[in-house]
Amino acid sequence: MSKPYTIRLFVPDGDPSTFKIIDKMNWTGTGLEISREGWAKHKNRNEFEQAGIYILFGYQEGDDLPTLYIGQGDGVRKRIESHEKNKEFWDKALVFVSSNGGLNRAHITWLEWALIQKAQNIGRCRLDNSATPNEPILTESEKADTQEFLNEILSILPLVEVKVFEKAKKIKVSSQPSDIKRNILDTIIVPAQEDGFKDVFIGENCWYAIRIGGGKLKDIKYIAAYQTAPISAVTHFAEVESIEPYGDGEKYKLNFVSSAKAIGPIKYGRAKQGILQSPRYTSYDKLQSAQELMDLFD
Template structure:
């Protein structure tokens, strides 16, 4: 059973979106979260003279996190270089020892372990070009460094970094009883309609049997059993539907990935945009599968 814990976050400049310093009782480490535009103002802090590991964090066009993991005997110079040469990152998360106990062997092992953990979680694009072998550490050093790593991994989600934890799937309700327990009936909305351009629809919706980077209102998450694809111009119609197997967080910005139970199937007859209001499919819409299968035009579903 996971034990409860308390962390402390100090905000030195009074801006909760600015620099944050994180520590916890009985831990020899310290975490620092620094927005890129604040780096030059704070890089003279003594913590950046120490040996440590750092994670550069940014986001791609579809909100998927992009990270780079590094280590150095003094992290200041390395982050300075990344500020000049790497464009993708928005902030950096740095971990150092509060008592200078980390040495080159420790931080090299931590870098290896973080890359391995991020690859296994598969929630971010890891920009590190190489995948090193596990560095050699003595039995005692390895145990201590692994304990330091566990403390780091507990802190990261609390400062908005989820790239090192496997996504926890949300399973849709499957029975009338389960839907009723959520406060609805079997005729309630259980289908999300998502807009997609032709290239994305064929590559992801049909090719990868999923759809991602979707915002879903919280109350709908466990209700969604089906996903329907609306192809934008030149098709301008709902053409396919798929049963949802699970819903996973996508990135760190409150979006989701829907994974299909089986490949999407074509509707017997596409549901055209027709005379729906302009902008009616600029974002996801909710309906029921029964209503969707009976619809003749989009306005029958979205008004």
């Protein structure tokens, strides 16, 4: 059963975008969030001389999933200093050390191993780690204490916008028909290039990464694919079984009930240029009767 807890944030230089110290009541650890830009200013703090675990976080160009590097060191400063020169993807680093000097090499190696395992199992990020360490041997009591330290880290990370260690919670889509009288926009039309359409929409029976406003999530029941030029038409649709967060941002993955079905095609027709550069909403009834794109949105 989840327990309530208190997190305290301290911003030493008054700029929360560059450096924060994270403290949790009744915890023997300290967390630090530091931006890449703030590293040069704050890297000489005593906390970075200690043994600890760190997570580098950022995005590779063109990737919807964040990239992480998980590491550890007897003194994390030297490790992050090296990564500043050799790894371009990261925008911020999360560092966790003991507030009483209680972490040793075995503890931090176990934490590194456990975080890598969890990230791989959850699958909401890309890992920049080239190798996965073996689980280090700890005594029963050491493992229990280190597991508790890990639990504290995992409770803090979502509060600093790192959610990739949490299992995505699927939103089950209702099978009840939409209330036509309320004109609910229950269908999302997504632009799809040839490779993505064939590999994902048809091949995986899902679609990602879609930005959907929170107020729309409860209404979505169907998804349709607009194949970009040279086809330039809506050609397939599918019933949505569930919706789940994708990656670490406000984007979602839609899972289909079954394989997509052919429709139309609903041709571009008199639509204005750029009308489907991003997802748009319509109703299932309009999708079934439309002859061209503007019939979906009139």
